[in-house]
Amino acid sequence: MQRLYLQFYVTILVVLAVFVGAAVLLWRVADDDNRTPQYLDVAAELTGALLPEINAPRPDQQRAIEALQRKLRFDIALYESDGDLIAMAGKVPPRFNVERARVGWRRGPGGPNFTLQLPDGRWLVARQVRERPNPIFWIAAALGMVAIAVAIAAFPVVRGLGRRLERLRAGVDRLGGGDLAARVKVEGRDEVAALAESFNRSAQRIEELVTAHRMLLANASHELRTPLARIAVAAALLGQNADPKTRDSLKQDVAELDQLIEQILLASRLEAVPTLEHREPVDLLALAAEEASHYDLEATGQPVTVSGDRTLLRRLVRNLVENARRYGGEGPITVSVTDEGGRAVLNVSDHGPGVPEAERQRIFEPFYRLAGGAETGRGSGLGLALVLDIARRHGGDAVCLAAAGGGSRFRVDLPVV
Amino acid sequence: MAERILMIDDDNRLAGMVQDYLGGAGFRVTVAGTGRDGEALLKRETFDAVILDLMLPDADGLDLCRKLRATSDVPILMLTARGEPMDKVVGLEIGADDYLAKPFEPRELQARLRAILRRKGGSGTAPSEILRFGRLEIDKGARVVRVDGEERTITSYQFAILLALAERAGRVLSRDALMDVLKGEKLEAFDRSVDVHISRIRAAIEDDPKKPRRILTLRGTGYVFARDQDR
Known part of the structure; x- marks a missing residue:
């Protein structure tokens, strides 16, 4: 991922670099601009007046140059118009090339040179003795320092902005992850702070809504179970007078309604939390055997330990066995657990009419009913949806297959610890 | 001697039926419709066990259970219609002796009552594991x-x-x-x-x-x- 603060920062650095580069370039261009202002002509006239005639003897010329050098403290060299050295004072002058000579200030390796052409055609080259480094270097260095200072000062600002955005993102992720109490710190008074504030407000609202929804479900469950409890007690009070078949079917209905309420509650609770709340090692075969025993069935297979939520896994097995008992016809139901190369595999097979291939995925949808089948029986319609949800939550999957010899086989595989 | 049970539950009809059922099994059941009535009855009379509903119109069953536990060691059986796994853990943690979810089989209620009564009856000896x-x-x-x-x-x-x-x-x-x-x-x-x-x-x-x-x-x-x- 491209970090935002890095993007900002790199942009600032690039801008600074461009600025420094452009400044240096401008300086060069301005400097190279070859102007010959009038003062050069004046200087040439004056210097020409100070120096001996062009055909004066060399020693005179030499003396005059030395006198000039003492006064001006410049290294000075005097050349013929064709470039031959006439006289010099101070350090050895740079190589002089008439072809390329131009009047005015010029940067040179030993410092800035001042070149003049006297009215009589002689050339005078003066070099500042105080060796001042190249001004371009100084300006570039100063600009560079400013750039570095700006870069250093900008970093914490940009990093701080990035950090705040990252913290905001972490808050949004936590809320999305189901932690409804997630809030972020509001820092500063800018747009990011405003965003953080709106996030907090939205999170608050979401939390209120979800809590209200959960409370509604819990209360509805309470309201539904209260009359159910009365029916259950009343059924028991009917005692021996009642027809045992009626009493048993009444008990069955109470148990079914109770299961339906529980499944709806569980489904809504699972919706709110995308991950597992508890994890412990669970012996899947032992769990399957326990659940199967409630339907007078025996589980077979190998002991396999998976890591998961025992209550949820129990619900998964129970729903599969319950489903097989309801829709699995009269034939025997088999429950087996095996270890297939690192996956714990639970199979629940029945000998019912089976599920048409086209619908084998859809039956895991909540409240889905097989098409075409007449009244296939009662059912919460949430059972298989919960099976799939619980399996996926544990890093596994649930599928419906055709059982050998007719009927369906539900296969759940879960990762082994 | 018949054991005296106090049932604190706002569902009068259910309480009446439980009263009949447990009465037939040899218990004497008194019913209180609110937490306040229940508390008053517990102060006035002695009971061998309390059946306490978690949701009462005037009080939270959990608070009431905590309050009862602070003053007496009467066996408490919690009833709840919510049936969230959390309720069960919390209920037992704050001192209920047993827990039953509504809807329940009266036979089971009776069995569990007997079990907690027996447990308390034998509390003279050091509690073994x-x-x-x-x-x-x-x-x-x-x-x-x-x-x-x-x-x-x-x-x-x-x-x-x-x-x-x-x-x-x-x-x-x-x-x-x-x-x-x-x-x-x-x-x-x-x-x-x-x-x-x-x-x-x-x-x-x-x-x-x-x-x-x-x-x-x-x-x-x-x-x-x-x-x-x-x-």
Whole structure:
């Protein structure tokens, strides 16, 4: 991922670099601009007046140059118009090339040179003795320092902005992850702070809504179970007078309604939390055997330990066995657990009419009913949806297959610890 | 003498029916419709046990339970219609002795009441370590096993087998592993295989030994002691 603060920062650095580069370039261009202002002509006239005639003897010329050098403290060299050295004072002058000579200030390796052409055609080259480094270097260095200072000062600002955005993102992720109490710190008074504030407000609202929804479900469950409890007690009070078949079917209905309420509650609770709340090692075969025993069935297979939520896994097995008992016809139901190369595999097979291939995925949808089948029986319609949800939550999957010899086989595989 | 039970529940019709049912079983049930009435009754009279609903119009059952627990050690059985797993844990943590979710079988309510009454009755002796699995209690100290508070007779070797299984509830235990655990136990009948002992234990503790719910056989693998036996 491209970090935002890095993007900002790199942009600032690039801008600074461009600025420094452009400044240096401008300086060069301005400097190279070859102007010959009038003062050069004046200087040439004056210097020409100070120096001996062009055909004066060399020693005179030499003396005059030395006198000039003492006064001006410049290294000075005097050349013929064709470039031959006439006289010099101070350090050895740079190589002089008439072809390329131009009047005015010029940067040179030993410092800035001042070149003049006297009215009589002689050339005078003066070099500042105080060796001042190249001004371009100084300006570039100063600009560079400013750039570095700006870069250093900008970093914490940009990093701080990035950090705040990252913290905001972490808050949004936590809320999305189901932690409804997630809030972020509001820092500063800018747009990011405003965003953080709106996030907090939205999170608050979401939390209120979800809590209200959960409370509604819990209360509805309470309201539904209260009359159910009365029916259950009343059924028991009917005692021996009642027809045992009626009493048993009444008990069955109470148990079914109770299961339906529980499944709806569980489904809504699972919706709110995308991950597992508890994890412990669970012996899947032992769990399957326990659940199967409630339907007078025996589980077979190998002991396999998976890591998961025992209550949820129990619900998964129970729903599969319950489903097989309801829709699995009269034939025997088999429950087996095996270890297939690192996956714990639970199979629940029945000998019912089976599920048409086209619908084998859809039956895991909540409240889905097989098409075409007449009244296939009662059912919460949430059972298989919960099976799939619980399996996926544990890093596994649930599928419906055709059982050998007719009927369906539900296969759940879960990762082994 | 009939045991006196206080039922604090705002569902008058349910309370009336429970009153009838438990009355027929030899309990004397008094009903309080609100938490305040219940508290007042508990101050005035003595009860052998309290049946407390978690949702009352004037009070939170959990708070009431905590309050009762602070002043008395009367056995408390919690009833709840919410049935969230959290409720159960919290209820038992703050001092309820047992917990039953609505809707319940009156027979089970009666059995659990008897069990908590018996537990409290025997509280004169030091509390020994007891494993509880719904209606089944395995008293490690006294080396006895009870169902609904009623003692069931098994031999000491059978008790050792039962304990070995119960301490590993929810896990498959192979015959070999079981034999390993029992190595230190004195064998009283060498000719009998573990399976025979298991069927004796089943006869003692299962409601229907042919349809075991507590000790399950896994053919070719071993045994499992069920963790969740009553539902």
